Amino acid sequence: MTLLHLAGVTRTVQLVDAPPLTILSGVDLDVEVGDRVSIVGRSGSGKSTLLNLLGLLDNPTTGDLEFDGRPVKSFSSAERDRVRGRDVGFIFQQFNLLQGRTALENVMTPLLYAQGKQFWQRARIATEMLDRVGLGHRLGAMPDKLSGGEQQRVAIARSLVRGPRLILADEPTGALDLETGADVMALLDEVATGSGAALITITHDPAIAALATRHLRLDHGVLTVVGAQDAPGAPALPDDDVRDDLRDDDLAAVPA
DSSP states (O other), X not given: OEEEEEEEEEEEEXXXXXXXXXXXXXXXXXXXXXXXXXXXXXXXXXXXXXXXXXXXXXOOSEEEEEETTEEGGGSOHHHHHHHHHXXXXXXXXXXXXXXXXXXXXXXXXXXXXXXXXXXXXXXXHHHHHHHXXXXXXXXXXXXXXXXXXXXXXXXXXXXXXXXXXXXXXXXXXXXXXXXXXXXXXXXXXXXXXXXTOEEEEEESOHHHHTTSSEEEEEETTXXXXXXXXXXXXXXXXXXXXXXXXXXXXXXXXXXX
């Protein structure tokens, strides 16, 4: 069953006193339920922009983007927010935990926007999810009292607590040491498999990319299947120049 479908997707932004800048060009991608996909690319390749599209945070300039068989452009703003909150889980490199809130309170946060059982039983559901990621004994711990690996586990629990069908992991181990990063990825894959969610990992680390079953490369906005000569395990891609850094990091948030 196809969860995400992209056909000929482009993303272009208009710069001040400059020609339009194409960040994504003709992207074709199908993601099936339960897929394990890695997307590698140097800084400036368009990874953040693609993540925004996959996570229903932005619209393509041209092309077709469908979620669960429905054109995303047909969603109202409220429906887009509802689908994203219910069906998409985000995991970021910097954890983005709420300071001054316990691990349990952080994981409960997405459930405040749920309905029915998920809302009324949010404390129990969040507790079970933290226990599932091995932090059942740290429910009352504040983020600054947690190790980097523990903080990322809380972030994973928070992203999965509503049972999303799609998990988007953006450099999920970039702030962790090698051993902790490997443990976190193994945990993420285990929990995603248990819930049947599709997992897309966006990374510059070929070791992390190698854990997926499908491997793609994004280069200057063009998405391609990784060939044998570019198989994961090759040296990490170097950074691109300043203009391309702006393309990925600063321009991704420019509205359509």
